[in-house]
Amino acid sequence: MTTTPRPPQFAFCPYCRTALEDRDEGGRPRRYCPACGYTQYLNPAPGAGVIIMRGKQVCLVQRKYPPRQGLWTVPTGFMEWDETIGETAVREVKEETGLDVELTALHEVETGVLPPNQPVLVVFFTARECGGELAAGDDAAAVGFYPLDALPGPIAFGAHRRVLAELASGQGIILDPTGGAAGEAS
């Protein structure tokens, strides 16, 4: 278990508006609707993060909006209900950077908290460019490729900081532009 803050709980049933009650479910307290049976599960929200390299430089996006406005992440965003996590990754890269990418590998899975209290599970992929033109999207203040040892500013989220630190230290595998493991660990 972690020190993750608990996400907000509903006071009323989002389906039938009945006041929710607390109920123990296998040792976990859950908010439960006595009228329709709805139970609120406090699950993390899944999202994707994408590592795109140009040589030893990594693609980073500066956040235009809160939370952590002005700070940097790899292209990232939440999964929509009707897409696969791979589709999320490709879509978020396009929206934030203008680039078309093909995913090359599943890199790492991290958990964290989107401030103030939204638990998230971020699936990090590596990807290679296959089209498009680098340009900051509507929700990005800036986008570019930066050396792993000279990042343009503070990284917004712990999960992204860990992944970038691993890449910089050579613990993560850096991919060459053709997608093969180049072992450029320096």
Ligand SMILES: [Zn+2]
């Ligand atoms: Zn209900």
